[in-house]
Amino acid sequence: MSLTPIYWLLGGYFALIAVRAWRDRERPARIARAGFFAMLSLLYLVGDWLPPALAGVGVLAIALIAGFGLPLMSAIAPAANGAAGHPRLLLPVLAIPAITIMLTLTLPYWRIDDKPVLGGHLPALFGLTCACLLALALALRLTREKAALALARGGDLVEAIGWAILLPLLLAVLGTLFSKAGVGDALARAIGALVPLDVRWVAVVAYGLGMALLTMAMGNAFAAFPVIAGGIGLPFLMQVHGADPAPLAAVGMLSGYCGTLMTPMAANFNLVPVALLDLKDRNAVIRAQIPTAIPLLAANLMLLGVLCFR
């Protein structure tokens, strides 16, 4: 089963946000805001049937609007009457992870004729979608308000996050272009040319730091791993120095994660929360992570040296 129903749901919601942005004449940059969400909605609703080049034009358009037209807004508004709510308000919020986990674990077993009813090989995404819809129903029951109002409030939140919402997708696109341009291989070659990898500790440091640096450049440790493991790990650490492959892989990947903590390229972890938490400094989350990431990277380099050569 494809993800199309989820994309329709999201596309429909983005269309609703576009219509609201268009009707709301009070706030600035009305056309940019409406255009941004209308185009995003189109890519979700009809993306499966669009020729890729045309979809590319759409992506270019929303990226340009994001970069040049969308205003910045404050994302946190106080409660309507300023008072703390009843503790039962926690229920819908806690229902989202609870239902997601339950469905993720059980959806693969809901079968008719040995075919999964829902979710297929992606139970987590379908689990999250169903959890959000059920939690919304619960939220509406508890607050006794119309769905339109909750959707409008959610829409305001989406608009407040603004261009940051698009960044994880744009950076994934950039990752694909980077691998087409051979960026990773070039970085591995540059490291190999600059340092003597036939010295064992140099190779260990180059491997761990290379994972972190390439992850910072690509925004994703998954993209960095085959490049660095293939360029330094396999030919030097394993074949020349005889490293144990299991800790080499595991600790190498986790050295990449230290890089993820330090780069704006990992937008959904490091930039989206800046918008969600209404932080003025765009690098605030990265700044809060660097003092953990650097000692941890040093620990990883030591672990690599010890665990791979027992």
Added chain:
Amino acid sequence: MNLATAWALLPVLVVVLGFALRQHPARVVLAAAVAAGVVAGMHWRDWLETLGQSFLNVRYLLVIVLALPVIAQMEAHGLRELAGRLIAGWRGARPGRLLIGYLAVRQSAAAFGLTSLGGHAPMVRPLIAPMAEAAIECESSTPPSEAERERTRALCAATDNVGLFFGEDLFLAFGAVLLMQAFMAEQGIELSPLAIALWGIPTALCAFVIHAARLWWRDRRRP
């Protein structure tokens, strides 16, 4: 290092310079995308097709948007204020202590594959951040500065990330574990997912100790 290698690193240079000069992230990405296209020697039509196809392939990244109406609706009815009040009732509350607890829960849940327990939109923004902010107020009689509040909120997001990253890698069926296994298998080296996950444990422990020590130190430093 030869010229071809340096030339292929041009898109990385664009990203590094763009972010270092504090340019708008969307513009940095666009400029780097153009640079990558030029370096790869792509026809503009291929470039557009790559742009479109890779965007369409990762649309699932925004599924979390579906949680926002729930969060926004509960926030309008006082959820953030409620979270703050719950913490204000605990006299020994400190942001660091609270976040050490959250780190332990987040990291161990992720290690069992329960990565959806947590997250910036569904958990940090509506619950953890207002709780931590309320905990700063328990800390001293003088109201905290706006800068201190922002630092604390950023630390909440950082704690969520650290817990997730260094927990999920211990889960056998996690994508990274399977990716490593597949990569090694291609090179003719058979590794079991269990071995890879087990060798992640020392780093996971280091991550917990380092981050928790920072959080503990943060509480100590303040009166």
